[in-house]
Amino acid sequence: MTQPEPDGLRRRLLQGAGLGALALACPPLRAQPAVKPLLIVSSWEISGLAPAASGYIFTRLQVTETLLDAQDDGTPKAALAASWKVSPDGLEWHFELRPGARFHDASPVTAQAVARSLNLARTPPGVLSMAPIRSIEATGEKQLRIRLSSPYMPLLSLLAHSSTMILAPASFEASGTVREIVGSGPYRISKLEAPHQVETRVSEHYDGPRPAIAEVRYMAAGRAETRSLMAESGQADLAYNLDPASITRLRQRGSVNIASVTVPRTVVINLNAAFSGLKDLRVRQALSLAIDRPGIARALLRDPELAASQLMPPTLAGWHDASLPPLQRDPVALKQLMREGGWTLGTEGWRDTQGQLLRLKLQTFPDRPELPVIAGALQAQWREAGFAVSVSIGNSGDIPLAHRDGSLQLALAARNYAIVPDPTATLAQDFGPQGGDWGATNWSSPVAVDALQRLVRGGLDKAQLAAQRKRLLQTLHDELPLIPVCWYRQNVAVSKRLEGVSLDPLERSFRLTGMRWKA
């Protein structure tokens, strides 16, 4: 028998220690829990607990509820408020809360708790700051009153927005900042790791039917390729915000289902109607006539139906007006319009009567990855039509800033007209007498302002409502304070193990309570 030599022993010990350290340092390969939670992946990060910042993630995950909900067409629907009524002068709104509603800490949802959340939501940028609110107060255990200084019809719509989500008193610090999310929805938060991850499970205090999916995990992944591969490999069950190339690929491979819905978001070119050439309506029309919208929609969004023939997409049934002549490319009409305005086309582009070259700058931002690409396509199409346009890609905040200091020329943005379910609120913000950060710059029309005022004041019957909407949209279509380019479709990769999936066109909810695992 031979003794192991001391060096050999040391080596073996070292090898053993090395392998042990490796085993400790590295987690086990793909440890599978007994029941896998439903995994949703999207690009939206949780940038804090404030309702105005990340409230939309918690309402979509059905952790928190708002006073009101909305049907697909934007009509108000009961949520935490079971019923509501307005005084004949439109200045006092009364809400009756759902009697059995409880927060996740088992405390009942009282009118006082609701009033506290809503009062905190009145500071900008919370949407309630748009409404002329005098007071929000509890008038009983379950009765809430909102007083206004002037009638404001879109109020119900604002109360359906995620920045007005209702949190339990235990959610707040004494200063009013949110410490944790204690909502009243069918799911409660079991783990929160901002900015990347939230886990939820069914709340035992919810007064509605119990959802079939017991646990949900939400992940933020910045890159569209990552989200698409997570769906394809079966890791993610729902993958939101996919890029056009990934959708084509996933469709071809067929390993997941693709669900889609047109959302009320429009890619628009904001323009400064006081800036040199853009003052002339004919130049604005010519810029619009130069754009090949079906080309952009087909080549960049891979969906020709998304070419915007007008500002409002067909999904907003009460707003889309099929009788409007569609916006389209027309090089002949373009040249005729410019010549009528006294412009002459030289080798460098269009020159005005003084011989001054029309040079424009288009600003955009990369938060939506298609925007810079569309900006490039617009630049090329405009160059072909004789417009010298440079593209500048910066931060989304640069556009409201340029609007405010008047330096804006052209800006490409994607505007959601159903930020709150009724587009009236957003349109009133964008096309009021002073214009808006994401709407008109140095443009205002008495017809549009009047129509908006009537829509905001309310008290209109169906025919009057339709007539005022038509007046407003016709004016925007004719005078082009901004130029619509294309609409949007939300595409979601859905695991084949899931059923009961439906997408919310207003992007308010992931609709988890309707889903179940396939048997």
Next chain:
Amino acid sequence: MSSTQTSAWRGLLLRRAIQVLALLLIIGSVCFLMVRALPGDMAMRIAASRYGYDFVGSAAASAVAQELQLQRPLWQAWLEWLGQLLRLDLGQSLVSGEAVWHEMAHHLAASLDLAVTTLILAMLIGLPLGVAAAVRPGGVADRIALLFAVVLRATPAFLLGILLMLLLAVHWGMLPAAHDDQGGTLWLPALTLALGLAAGLARISRSAVREALASPACEFARSKGLSDFQALLRHALPLAALPVLAYLGVHLVLLVEGTVVVESLFAWPGVGHALVHAVFARDVPVIQGAALSMGLLFILFNLLLDALMLAIDPRQRKPGASDA
């Protein structure tokens, strides 16, 4: 421990302690001034990051400016930061309102996990390849190692990551594609980084081992009767370990700091990713916190490396050896 050894260690620690203090002041102030000097409106940038582009506007920006007192003169804000730093308080994120210490601890832990696993994987792949290549220069192992090094060094991490995702996650279903707090999500990003590092490591260890094998010490070891293998193990490898360690030390720091692309591809919640987001959002306290923790980590790794070198290399402990 002899007195010369003690003084070598003391000198090392003292130098690093002074570096830490200087670093805190310089990095923190430079970050602060640089962010303030950037063009564009700070309140608007913070509002855009907090509320998203649908809500960023003049009203949101002025509310942010008021809340964070952004109109204050620069020196007042700088003095306040300095006061906070003396109390070891890194402040709160301007975007999420969370304590920076808390955020950084979370991100640093994730980055360190990734870096250490990457390092171990890279050593397991790269070192045996390098040694095998050095023992028979021009042999099959050497050629394979060279091909491996050239191909992997030339492949961008982003492309390599996607290829590995497609192969290991989508086609073979062996590993999860990206981070989701389940087990096993560390392997793909670690492998993506490790393959690149292993390629470099194989080349460095090859030349270090070859040099060591040709050294008089190794020749003497063989001439006194040790086999080639014994000479390699006892004399050449400790000698070759020094340049390899130095290379790994530098790369460990780069792994913690410079993996933004891989972190964002695999949705890994690391510190590089957090820093990039903070720069976009003009989130000064988070930028300072991230830069400071990276700087401290750099010093800590260098300290560990120096200590390791000092322990391995008897020449550095001799009186008169440079302690720089």
